[in-house]
Structures are given as structure tokens and as C-alpha cells.
Amino acid sequence: MNWFDFLKGTGSxxxxxxSDSFEDIAHMLLTFPTEELELGHFIxxxxxxxDSEEECNVDATAVGEESENFSELLSFEPEEFYGSFYENDSxxxxxxxxxxxxxxxxxxxxxxxxxxxxxPDPALxxxxxxxxxxxxxxxxxxxxxxxxxxxxxVALGDYVVSxxxxxxxxxxxxxxxxxxxxxxxxxxxxxxxxxxxLFPHDGIRDSLTVSDYRSIYQGMRSHPRVPExxxxxxxxxxxxxxxxxxxxxxxxxxxxxxxxxxxxAFDLSCKxxxxxxxxxxxxxxxxxxxxAGDPDVRRQxxxxxxxxxxxxxxxxxxxxxxxxxxxxxxxxxxxQELLGRENVESVQSIADFGGKFxxxxxxxxxxxxxxxxxxxxxxxxxxxxLKTFCGDDSVKGELKFKQSFTYYRKPLVMLAGNHPIKVxxxxxxxxxxxxxxxxxxxxxxxxxSERIPNLYxxxxxxxxxxxxxxxLAYQELAARNWVPTRVPIPEEYATKEGNQSLLAxxxxxxxxxxxxxxxxxxTAELYEAYADYASDEGYPQLSATAFSxxxxxxxxxxIPKAFAVKRVNGCNTRGYxxxxxxx
Numbered sequence: 360m361n362w363f364d365f366l367k368g369t370g371s372x373x374x375x376x377x378s379d380s381f382e383d384i385a386h387m388l389l390t391f392p393t394e395e396l397e398l399g400h401f402i403x404x405x406x407x408x409x410d411s412e413e414e415c416n417v418d419a420t421a422v423g424e425e426s427e428n429f430s431e432l433l434s435f436e437p438e439e440f441y442g443s444f445y446e447n448d449s450x451x452x453x454x455x456x457x458x459x460x461x462x463x464x465x466x467x468x469x470x471x472x473x474x475x476x477x478x479p480d481p482a483l484x485x486x487x488x489x490x491x492x493x494x495x496x497x498x499x500x501x502x503x504x505x506x507x508x509x510x511x512x513v514a515l516g517d518y519v520v521s522x523x524x525x526x527x528x529x530x531x532x533x534x535x536x537x538x539x540x541x542x543x544x545x546x547x548x549x550x551x552x553x554x555x556x557l558f559p560h561d562g563i564r565d566s567l568t569v570s571d572y573r574s575i576y577q578g579m580r581s582h583p584r585v586p587e588x589x590x591x592x593x594x595x596x597x598x599x600x601x602x603x604x605x606x607x608x609x610x611x612x613x614x615x616x617x618x619x620x621x622x623x624a625f626d627l628s629c630k631x632x633x634x635x636x637x638x639x640x641x642x643x644x645x646x647x648x649x650x651a652g653d654p655d656v657r658r659q660x661x662x663x664x665x666x667x668x669x670x671x672x673x674x675x676x677x678x679x680x681x682x683x684x685x686x687x688x689x690x691x692x693x694x695q696e697l698l699g700r701e702n703v704e705s706v707q708s709i710a711d712f713g714g715k716f717x718x719x720x721x722x723x724x725x726x727x728x729x730x731x732x733x734x735x736x737x738x739x740x741x742x743x744x745l746k747t748f749c750g751d752d753s754v755k756g757e758l759k760f761k762q763s764f765t766y767y768r769k770p771l772v773m774l775a776g777n778h779p780i781k782v783x784x785x786x787x788x789x790x791x792x793x794x795x796x797x798x799x800x801x802x803x804x805x806x807x808s809e810r811i812p813n814l815y816x817x818x819x820x821x822x823x824x825x826x827x828x829x830x831l832a833y834q835e836l837a838a839r840n841w842v843p844t845r846v847p848i849p850e851e852y853a854t855k856e857g858n859q860s861l862l863a864x865x866x867x868x869x870x871x872x873x874x875x876x877x878x879x880x881x882t883a884e885l886y887e888a889y890a891d892y893a894s895d896e897g898y899p900q901l902s903a904t905a906f907s908x909x910x911x912x913x914x915x916x917x918i919p920k921a922f923a924v925k926r927v928n929g930c931n932t933r934g935y936x937x938x939x940x941x942x
Contacts, residue, residue, distance in 0.1 A: 518557075519575060526587070533622075538615035598668045605633070612629040627823060635827045666836075676745060676749055680776055680799055697826075713741050735857075874921070
């Protein structure tokens with residue numbers, strides 16, 4: 360007897376009735392002996408193609424193509440089961456499908472699903488997380504626990520951690536040695552510090568190999584008593600000295616502590632800064648020579664120094680401009696040495712600001728300096744970096760062979776040069792000029808024989824006095840709501856337009872073109888006039904295209920009421936209105 364006969368009730372006294380529930384039908388199907396189910400055979404594809412139309416009425420056992428496991432039949436959706444037959448199959452009106460479709464919803468007692476024999480436990484399909492078992496640590500005393508060397512390495516790591524103050528910052532192991540933290544950036548540096556802590560113990564020192572020290576170091580990097588921190592900020596308005604931290608605003612000092620998170624300390628003491636043991640004769644003489652009698656230049660230098668030492672985040676950068684041998688490099692070298700070389704990034708060329716790894720190399724520094732600006736135009740990419748360093752936006756840093764990162768705390772930028780700053784399309788760079796504080800250096804008029812070599816070293820000897828004066832200037836800066844001191848800039852060092860073509864055409868417009876209402880001049884006529892003017896005045900000859908581009912900007916700057924005209928005096932030629940050529 361096949362299973363369709365069973366479903367039709369032709370072979371069993373326990374055949375299903377229309378009133379039977381789906382549970383009863385499913386139960387009868389599952390209890391039917393599988394060996395009595397004549398599942399038939401698979402139909403070969405070529406045989407199916409060659410059979411005549413009447414042979415399409417295959418036995419219902421062709422459903423067995425899907426699986427020989429009868430229980431899988433119950434997992435079919437009704438439409439899937441229905442579609443298992445050919446369209447004209449005589450078995451389409453079999454008893455099972457009407458039973459499934461005609462069952463009232465209330466008769467489908469899905470709540471008793473778990474009581475059907477052979478059905479999986481619904482608990483396996485819980486939506487809520489299953490509580491984790493409360494396990495006890497396994498007993499490893501007979502296996503891993505017998506490795507005495509591993510136990511010794513762990514114990515030595517615990518001991519080293521207990522003997523100093525450690526943390527992991529920016530994925531680097533750091534050690535606090537008053538008055539500041541120290542980053543152990545290389546493995547060799549870290550191993551040296553571990554050796555120092557274990558050196559007094561002869562039995563340990565004589566037994567450990569380099570491999571053992573490396574194992575201790577690797578264990579310390581993930582030690583639970585070594586905190587992993589990020590985005591640390593030292594106290595605001597504060598400098599870190601050898602004997603403590605000094606707040607420049609209130610002149611209050613406190614002893615060194617790891618919670619200040621300073622990674623540097625200046626070679627000064629708080630006591631020296633508050634009560635300088637000397638007067639800064641060299642500094643005051645230097646300032647009097649390069650300031651041309653303007654006391655605000657002295658204030659600018661002191662403000663620059665205090666901002667760099669405290670890391671105060673202001674939206675400004677400093678440019679020292681003046682003739683050669685005026686002392687710009689001496690002051691710049693003093694600032695670099697006072698801050699510490701490890702806290703300064705020196706950029707060889709202004710173009711390096713656009714380098715791929717420059718922004719990454721200045722991360723964590725107090726100062727980035729370029730003390731030899733060329734007599735050229737500032738590259739546009741360098742201008743973009745300068746604006747970013749003087750704003751609130753984040754900076755993307757990248758180092759060789761490492762992932763890129765983002766930071767917000769930026770160093771002060773200090774530049775120096777012998778020539779004025781030149782920028783292309785200067786009229787559009789107000790954002791840059793508003794952030795730039797120019798410190799003019801006058802010619803000291805000192806004979807070469809009277810110049811003091813290595814003047815910066817004398818500044819370092821007077822550092823307590825200079826920093827004391829910087830503290831006073833910093834307090835005044837804060838009282839002005841952090842608006843930096845500015846002074847008049849000599850004409851020879853005022854910011855210049857860097858586009859030479861524009862400068863030439865602008866000079867031509869100023870000298871050869873005047874405003875005249877209702878008057879029009881063609882661009883061709885203006886170009887011919889410029890060629891004669893450039894030849895007479897020594898300006899460069901320009902192509903017609905370059906001249907046209909510069910002319911539009913120059914006329915807008917010099918004669919704002921002029922306007923471009925597509926048809927001059929009714930002719931099909933371009934030009935400008937409200938202007939006329941002089942002479």
C-alpha cells in the first residue's frame with residue numbers, strides 16, 4: 360500500500376476524517392510504517408522529455424524526487440507541495456491538501472507542538488539570549504600548571520608592574536619617572552627599563568635571557584594592572600618643570616604627579632620661574648635692537664613662547680620676518696632648545712607641510728618650525744595645512760607602515776624668513792591672514808665684529824627670567840580674551856600677491872585705465888596696450904589667455920564699477936564697459 364492510498368483512507372481503518380485536526384493527521388503520518396511506503400523511483404530527465412502527454416499522469420510518489428525522507432514532506436509550504444505535481448495530475452485533489460486548507464485556525468493547536476512525537480524542542484529557537492553557565496576555573500595543575508618557567512615569567516611581570524607606575528598610551532608602554540611620563544616606543548627601550556628594575560636582584564639578573572625579558576615585556580603590555588588610556592590632556596595653562604607643575608595664570612605650583620599626564624619637563628624649576636635668580640641682560644639687549652623701539656614686539660615674542668610651552672590651542676601661527684642676520688634664527692633656536700628637541704618638529708621646507716607623513720610626524724609635539732622660508736609663493740597645500748592647524752577641525756595623521764589616525768591637539772607653528780609672504784589670489788585668503796601673526800625684525804645695525812655668536816645659548820642661561828616675563832605676558836594675553844598682540848608691518852614685509860601675472864596686469868590697470876561711464880573698450884585693444892606697457896616698464900609679456908584671466912581680477916580690484924561686455928559697441932567682440940584707456 361502506498362501513502363496516497365493511506366491518505367485517501369483506502370487501506371487503513373484509522374484513515375483521517377475531514378474533521379480531524381492537523382495534529383491528528385501529522386501524528387498518523389509519523390506513526391505510519393516507513394517500509395510500507397512505496398516511494399517509487401526518480402524519473403530520468405530524458406525519459407520525461409520523451410514520454411507522451413498521457414504519461415504525464417505520474418504516480419504521486421514522484422514527490423519523492425525532493426527527498427526519500429518522508430518527514431521532510433511535512434516541512435513543505437502548501438504552495439510548494441501543491442506545485443510538486445504536474446498541472447493536470449489526477450492526484451491534485453488528494454485528501455491531504457483540502458485537510459490542510461480547510462482546517463479552522465482554532466483547530467491548529469500550535470501550542471502543543473512540543474507534544475508531537477519526534478518534533479524538536481521549541482526551546483532551541485529562543486529569541487532571548489541564553490544565560491551563560493556559571494563555571495569555575497578548570498584545574499590545570501596536572502597540565503599547564505606544571506610549567507614552572509611560565510609561572511616565573513608571570514610572577515616577574517607582576518613584580519615589575521608593582522615596582523613602578525605604568526600605563527599603555529597610543530599602543531605604547533609608558534613609564535612614569537617623576538616629573539613626567541616616558542614613552543617606551545621601542546622594545547629595546549622597554550627591555551632596558553625592565554632590566555633596571557630587576558638588576559639589584561642577583562639571582563634573577565643572572566638567570567634571565569633576552570628572550571625571558573621579551574616575554575616579561577609582552578606580558579606587561581596586556582597586564583590587567585597596566586591601564587590602557589587615550590586622548591589624555593595635561594592641565595590647561597600649565598608648564599611642567601623639574602620640581603613640579605606651574606600654572607602660568609595664577610602662578611600656583613604643585614609637586615609632580617602622574618595624573619597630570621605630562622610627557623615632558625622643561626629644564627627649569629618652578630622656584631626659578633617665580634623668582635628668577637638673574638636679570639635677562641642679553642634678552643633685553645636683543646629685543647631693544649630688533650624691535651625698532653616698539654615694546655609690542657617684545658610682547659609678541661613672549662606670548663609666542665608661553666603659548667608653545669603651555670600647548671594652548673589658539674587659532675594663530677607666528678611668522679618672523681626681517682633682514683638676514685637680524686636674530687630670527689637665534690630666537691627660534693632658543694625656543695626649540697627650551698622646549699626640548701623631542702617636543703619640536705623642524706620642517707626643512709614650507710612645501711613639506713604638504714607631505715604625506717608631515718601631519719603624522721608632528722602629533723604630540725609642542726612646536727613645528729620652519730626657519731628658512733623661501734622667496735616664493737606659499738604652496739596651496741601648505742596653506743590648507745596651516746589653516747587646519749589653526750582651527751578646530753581634526754587633523755589626519757599618517758606614519759610609515761602604520762594606520763592613519765586623527766587628533767585634535769595641535770602644535771604651535773613658528774615660521775621665519777627674509778622676504779614677505781606671497782600668496783596666489785591674496786584677496787581670497789583672508790582666513791589665512793587673520794590667523795597669521797607677523798613679528799617684524801628690524802635690522803639691529805650691529806657691526807659684524809660686535810655680533811654675539813650662538814646668542815641662543817645666552818638666552819638659555821637666562822631662561823628663568825625669560826619664562827618669568829613670558830608668564831606675565833601670558834596673563835595679559837588671557838585678560839584680552841586670547842587676542843594676540845599685533846604691530847604695524849613695514850611695507851617691505853607686508854603680504855604680497857604671489858601671482859606675478861596678476862601683479863603686472865594690476866599695475867597696468869592702475870596706470871593706463873580709468874573709469875568712464877558709458878565707455879567700452881575691447882579686450883584686444885587692452886591687450887595691445889598692455890604689450891606696450893610691459894615692454895616699457897619691464898613687466899613680463901603674457902599670452903592673450905593669461906592676460907584675459909588676470910585682467911578680469913585686476914579690473915574688479917581697481918575699478919569695481921567696470922563690467923564685462925560680450926558685444927562692444929554692437930560688434931561681436933568682448934570687452935569691458937565703464938572704462939577707457941588713458942592717453
